[in-house]
Amino acid sequence: MTDPRTMTKHVSKLLAFLSVAVLMLLTVALAPMFSQAERQPGETTEIAAVLPPAPGAGTSSQAAQPVVPQSEAQIYLSFAPLVKAASPAVVNVYTAKNVKSRASTMEQLLYGVPAQGSVQNSLGSGVIVGADGIVVTNNHVIQGADSFRVVLSDRREYPAELLLADERTDLAVLKIDTGTERLPTLTFADTRAVQVGDLVLAIGNPFGVGQTVTNGIISATARTDVGVSDYSFFLQTDAAVNPGNSGGALINTKGELVGVNTAIYSRTGGSVGIGFAIPSEMVKRVVDAAVNSGTFVRPWLGLAAQAVSFDIARTQGLDRPVGVIVTEVYPDGPAARAGLRRGDLVTAIDAREVFDEKGLKFLAAVRNPGELAQLTVLRAGQAQTINVQVEPPPGATEADVVLLSGASIFNGARVIELSPRLAEENGLDPFSKGSGIYVHSVTRGTISRNYFQPGDIIRAVNGKTTKSVRDLEGVVDKGGRDWEIEIERNGRTVKGTVRT
Incomplete structure (x- = not known):
């Protein structure tokens, strides 16, 4: 029988040998990490050697594992360089409107009615898209204003000229004169490449607190049921967008203009993470039209x-x-x-x-x-x-509106012939059955105001179908006291006889 003490000595030697072997293996495996730790600050470090493979790399069994950041650069990631480059191209847009009011002093005090001759000011945001001073913003930011002022991010102010305002796309283009100075701009992103989940930053002036940057992702693309404009096709984002952000920039991580922030969904007036931006491809179309022709022509499929x-x-x-x-x-x-x-x-x-x-x-x-x-x-x-x-829709435009006069019930009505182009400009049905004359507006204080409303379609007068303004004028010129009228109002046909 073997002496137990002899076995104990052999086991001890074996354990000692195994311990030394394990230590040698650990030293070899950890040598790259120790060599990196000994590098001096500022030296380049090959991080890839100690990080696990990226998702999808290697075999399917090699799942990516969470790791501790290996460098100061990995810890302090920031959008600051991106914001620093993009924010000078985002501006504040101030508008002023002269208000004429006949309200009494008491009404002004009790109900806040503006005094006669007062000026109403409003604020929005804008984006410089042309180095020569071309600024794009929302139409609702400048709508109804008499003067415009653009304030750059460095607080310089310039009066602005309105080049184009298009209500149906809710876009407007301004021009400021900075002499020979070239301004910083944002380039247009390819909206077709935008995907849900892309990181974006919103830059603007919410509530007038000053230029503010928020971040989020693209929550959805091609939102068409928002109802903000006739050409609804919005990018949705959860980046905080608030009143005052309208007209500001939504940019991607390349610093490109993805869209112009336009609207929010909110029951309180503040951001709830549902904001909408007009895609840059439409913004570019409107800007090009403003610079080159001054008119935005909407192509038509028919x-x-x-x-x-x-x-x-x-x-x-x-x-x-x-x-x-x-x-x-x-x-x-x-x-x-x-x-x-x-x-x-x-x-x-x-x-x-x-x-x-x-x-x-x-x-x-x-x-x-x-x-x-x-x-x-x-x-x-x-x-x-x-x-x-695609081509512009044919037919009469709002420039062809005719003011009717004379001793008839049509005195003071502004009318125009129905056409695909008129339908496009006014959101009408270009395939409306039958022909007629569209009542564009009615002059206050005239007899026509008693019988017609803007949007009415005059189908026939005194039994004669009105296919053109000339047809209507011919009937009106004949005069008379009895007028048999057939009109379409809000989709309903109304017939009746009026005696004057």
């Missing part, structure tokens, strides 16, 4: 459409609702000439999916007149591509 429901999607063989069904095609319009038909299902325009008519209109409107828009169309179960050349 069709009406409705969203695809789940039931319609199933009948079309789709696995989900997508696209719009063409319900009307304007005769000899762009869509008709390209070969589109009623019942066609448009699933995308320029390879971007559409889900309702507003989205379709927006994606067409970012094209310049004369350019081709590529529509992906599903017809009889077969997908095909149809190129439609």
